[in-house]
Amino acid sequence: EAEVAQSPRYKITEKSQAVAFWCDPISGHATLYWYRQILGQGPELLVQFQDESVVDDSQLPKDRFSAERLKGVDSTLKIQPAELGDSAMYLCASSLAPQGDTEAFFGQGTRLTVV
């Protein structure tokens, strides 16, 4: 069964350091999402890609966060410098259709702890 792959599964970093997360979506899925989820809350969209183009990054803290999907396949989310408040689960998801009205499939996430 096709899955969304994410790495690493866990990451501990010191504040002010740089950290990066990687995501490989389901093959053929043009839309890729990065979400952040704090315990007890629903996922919060950080950035949405359609192929290699950014569709929505309105909630991405652009002073410290960046995301890219250079060839329209896998994607990297970077935080530099990391802050204590960035501790959360970072989730990648992909969907077949360009609109948000079809189901998205999530990876297992990266649990980030900033110390």
Add this chain to the structure above:
Amino acid sequence: EDQVTQSPEALRLQEGESSSLNCSYTVSGLRGLFWYRQDPGKGPEFLFTLYSAGEEKEKERLKATLTKKESFLHITAPKPEDSATYLCAVYAGNNRKLIWGLGTSLAVNP
């Protein structure tokens, strides 16, 4: 303002005790409602998509229904392995946003 509210926040059932979870919404131009299951420390697992009032979908012990104002996730004769957080999300077509609820944490005791 687009909004999705899930209730109850937490639910504890005995094995075999059927119940329902609620997802009520006020969005501009509903284009889809999604149910997900999330186990601790893992990403959400897709369960169902509903598009129009009156639509129903079933999978094993789960059945999702949709009206013009809310969706229900019915759990029939639950087992301990059904314990998880169940998340609801609604796509607001007019604003092109996917709005998430906070989830219902379900615990099924053996």
